[in-house]
Structure formats: C-alpha cells, structure tokens
Amino acid sequence: MRALFVALLLLYASGSGKVAGASGAKGNRFVCTAVPAGTDLSCSVDTSGRVQSTSPQEEELRNIIIQLRETILQQKETIVSQQGTIKELNSKLARCEADAKSRGSARRKDYSKNTMGDLPRDPTETVEQLGKTMQSLKDRLESLEQQLRANTSGGTLPNDLRDLLKHRLTDLESQLLTRVTELEEEKSQLYNETTAHRQRTENTLNSLLERITELEKSNSAFKSPEDFKVSLPLRTNYLYGRIKKSLPEMYAFTVCMWLKSSASPGIGTPFSYGVPGQANEIVLIEWGNSPMELLVNDKVAQLPLSVSDGRWHHICVTWTTRDGFWEAYQDGERLGTGENLAPWHPIKPGGVIILGQEQIKDTVSVSTTIGHCRWEI
Numbered sequence: 531m532r533a534l535f536v537a538l539l540l541l542y543a544s545g546s547g548k549v550a551g552a553s554g555a556k557g558n559r560f561v562c563t564a565v566p567a568g569t570d571l572s573c574s575v576d577t578s579g580r581v582q583s584t585s586p587q588e589e590e591l592r593n594i595i596i597q598l599r600e601t602i603l604q605q606k607e608t609i610v611s612q613q614g615t616i617k618e619l620n621s622k623l624a625r626c627e628a629d630a631k632s633r634g635s636a637r638r639k640d641y642s643k644n645t646m647g648d649l650p651r652d653p654t655e656t657v658e659q660l661g662k663t664m665q666s667l668k669d670r671l672e673s674l675e676q677q678l679r680a681n682t683s684g685g686t687l688p689n690d691l692r693d694l695l696k697h698r699l700t701d702l703e704s705q706l707l708t709r710v711t712e713l714e715e716e717k718s719q720l721y722n723e724t725t726a727h728r729q730r731t732e733n734t735l736n737s738l739l740e741r742i743t744e745l746e747k748s749n750s751a752f753k754s755p756e757d758f759k760v761s762l763p764l765r766t767n768y769l770y771g772r773i774k775k776s777l778p779e780m781y782a783f784t785v786c787m788w789l790k791s792s793a794s795p796g797i798g799t800p801f802s803y804g805v806p807g808q809a810n811e812i813v814l815i816e817w818g819n820s821p822m823e824l825l826v827n828d829k830v831a832q833l834p835l836s837v838s839d840g841r842w843h844h845i846c847v848t849w850t851t852r853d854g855f856w857e858a859y860q861d862g863e864r865l866g867t868g869e870n871l872a873p874w875h876p877i878k879p880g881g882v883i884i885l886g887q888e889q890i891k892d893t894v895s896v897s898t899t900i901g902h903c904r905w906e907i
Contacts, residue, residue, distance in 0.1 A: 598695070608670065609702060616709055619663055623716065663713070670706075735852075738782050742848065745784060746862075762886045765792075771885035777803070780877040782850040785814060789837045789845060797822070797837060804889035805881035812877065813888060814847060824849070824856060826872040833858040834866040851875055 760771045791797045796818045803812035813825035822833045824847055835858055837843040846859040854873035858866045882889065 601695070605698065605702075612670065612702070612706065615663065615666070619709075619713065622659065626720070734781075735850075738850070742784055745786070746846075760885055765798075770887040773883040773885070775883075776880050777877070777883070779879040781852075782848070783812065783877065784846060784848045785812070786844070786846040788842055790840070790842045791838045792840055796820075798886070799888040800886065802884045802888045803877075803881050804884070805878040808878065809889040811881055815888065824858075824871070826854070826877075827875050829854075829872040831856055831868050831871045835860050851877075 762769050762771070785801055787800060789797065789800060797816045799813065799815045801812070801814040802809075805811045808827060810825045810828040814822070815825065816822040822835045822837075824831050824833055826849060833847065835845055837845065837860070844861055847856065848859075849856040849871065851872075851874055853869045854871040854875075855869045856867065856871050857864055
C-alpha cells in the first residue's frame with residue numbers, strides 16, 4: 531500500500547513538471563485565417579496575428595495604373611482613327627491630282643502661248659473639305675491634350691510611365707502638325723494655281739471677244755469682189771484654194787465669207803480644215819436639201835442659214851471650246867446659237883485649210899463646189 535502511494539506521488543510530480551514546462555516554454559505559433567478569393571497573398575502578418583491592410587498609397591497607385599491602361603487604349607484608338615483620316619486625305623489628294631493632270635495636261639504645255647486651255651472644275655468643294663479635315667485634326671489634338679491633363683491631374687504618375695506617355699503624345703502631335711502643315715501648303719498651292727488659271731482664262735476670253743468685236747465692226751461695210759483675195763466664180767469639182775499658213779492650237783475661231791449660190795439646193799463645202807487623223811476638224815458644208823452644217827471634230831450642228839437665192843450674203847460662224855458654244859450670223863444678224871458642239875475640244879494645230887472643197891484623209895476630194903464664193907484672208 532505504501533509502495534502504491536509513493537508511485538502515485540511520483541506520477542503526480544512528473545505530470546506537474548511537464549505542465550509547468552509546457553506553460554513556461556516559449557516558441558512560434560501559427561494562426562490560420564480565411565482569405566477571400568483574388569486577394570493578394572503576399573501580405574504580411576504582424577505578431578499580433580492580424581492581416582495587415584493595403585496602404586492608401588498602394589491603392590492610389592493601383593488606380594492610377596488602371597487609368598493609365600485605359601488612357602493608353604484610348605490613345606491607340608485615336609491613333610488608328612487619325613491614321614484612317616490621313617489615308618482618306620491621301621486618297622482625296624491623289625484623286626485631285628489625277629483629275630488635275632487629266633484635265634490640264636494639254637493646257638499646261640501651252641501656258642507660254644497665252645492660249646486658253648480646258649477649264650477645270652471649280653475646286654471650292656475640295657478646298658473646303660481639306661479645311662474641314664484639318665480643323666478636325668486640330669480639334670482632336672486639343673481634345674487629346676485636355677484628356678491627358680485631366681488624367682494626370684488626379685494623382686502622381688510613376689516617372690517611367692509618365693515619360694513614356696509624354697513621349698508618345700509628343701510623337702503623335704509632331705506627326706499631326708506635320709501633316710496639317712503639308713495639307714495647308716497643298717491647299718494654298720491648289721488655290722493659287724486655280725486662281726492663276728482662271729485669271730488667264732478670263733483674259734484670253736476677253737481678248738477673243740474684243741477681237742471678234744473688231745472683226746465685226748471692220749466687216750460691217752460691203753466690199754466689192756475686187757477687194758477679195760480668193761474667188762471661185764464657177765461650180766466645179768477641181769477649183770479650190772489652199773492656204774499655206776498653218777494654224778496653231780486654238781480654243782475658239784470665227785469663219786466669215788461672202789457667198790452667192792444659184793437657186794439649186796446645196797452650196798457644197800466653202801470651208802474645210804483637216805488635220806492628220808481628222809479630216810473634219812472644221813467644216814462648213816451644205817448638201818442637197820439638208821440645212822447648212824458646222825462640223826467640229828466630226829461633231830455636227832445644223833445652222834439656220836439660207837443663201838441659195840442667187841444673191842450675195844455675208845455669213846459668219848463662231849465657236850468656242852467652252853461648253854461648245856456656237857453662233858451663226860447672216861448679213862450682220864444673228865440667226866441662231868447653240869452649245870455642246872465638241873465641248874472642251876481644242877482645235878489641233880498643223881492642219882490644212884481648203885476653200886471650196888472638202889477633205890478626205892488629209893487630201894482634197896473631188897466634190898461639187900459652190901457657184902460663187904469670195905474670201906478676205
């Protein structure tokens with residue numbers, strides 16, 4: 531019994547020593563805490579066992595980075611839009627240059643001749659469109675700058691991101707300003723060329739009108755047959771007159787002559803001007819019972835003239851390349867006008883003028899001439 535009691539005491543003492551040792555020992559302890567999904571797992575834990583919260587500076591920096599990403603995406607979209615606008619401007623400029631070359635290649639070669647070329651279309655719409663496009667580019671650039679100021683005013687950006695964004699915006703601004711400057715120069719050049727061409731055209735037209743007025747005044751009085759240089763008194767198929775002097779490229783002309791024909795219908799071909807490849811460049815003709823006709827580049831216009839009464843008549847026919855406008859005069863009175871007769875077609879140079887016969891393939895054909903015809907050359 532005594533031995534059992536001693537054993538129990540020893541057992542109790544042994545257990546008390548273990549508990550005391552456990553309570554007095556010092557060591558590390560681990561605390562398990564539930565963390566929501568998506569939370570940064572790199573956060574530290576303090577010695578008190580509580581998770582440290584994110585600092586306000588880190589949260590602000592994270593928001594700034596998100597804003598920067600959105601800004602960069604918007605800048606990319608803006609750059610793509612600007613590239614599309616620049617491509618559209620390039621295509622419009624290419625079309626303008628192609629139209630200008632196709633319409634004005636001939637007249638640019640002859641500016642030194644002080645002659646009138648084909649009139650271009652009014653480029654007002656093109657100039658206005660270029661101006662609107664340039665203004666749109668400037669507005670977009672200002673919008674980008676304002677947006678950048680608004681985005682950067684909310685907080686302090688990291689130095690590397692701020693420098694990168696500033697560099698990208700500087701490059702974009704430089705490209706846009708360069709393109710706008712080029713468009714303004716092209717617009718100014720196009721406007722100057724159009725103004726100069728219009729002025730030359732108006733001067734040429736005024737000179738032609740003055741010349742026509744002088745010719746009409748000088749030919750108002752009747753002249754005797756002896757005053758003329760060429761006269762075909764008989765209706766034959768072999769008499770004709772050929773003018774040795776060649777003509778330059780023309781954009782308007784006036785043909786005047788005295789005609790006297792018998793009562794039989796058809797006066798034949800009193801005037802013919804042919805060039806290589808086109809025998810009917812300018813032809814004044816009347817066959818059978820058909821009315822008198824004016825041919826320009828083989829295009830026909832019927833003239834309201836009648837001279838088959840056996841009397842002398844003074845006739846004049848004028849034509850200009852502008853809208854193919856023509857006028858017909860008989861005995862000083864204008865009897866008819868028209869347009870769309872070979873419009874914008876220049877009379878080719880280096881041809882042959884035949885009086886009293888028509889031409890076929892650059893040669894004089896055998897045809898019936900008028901009864902009487904006189905020219906003052």
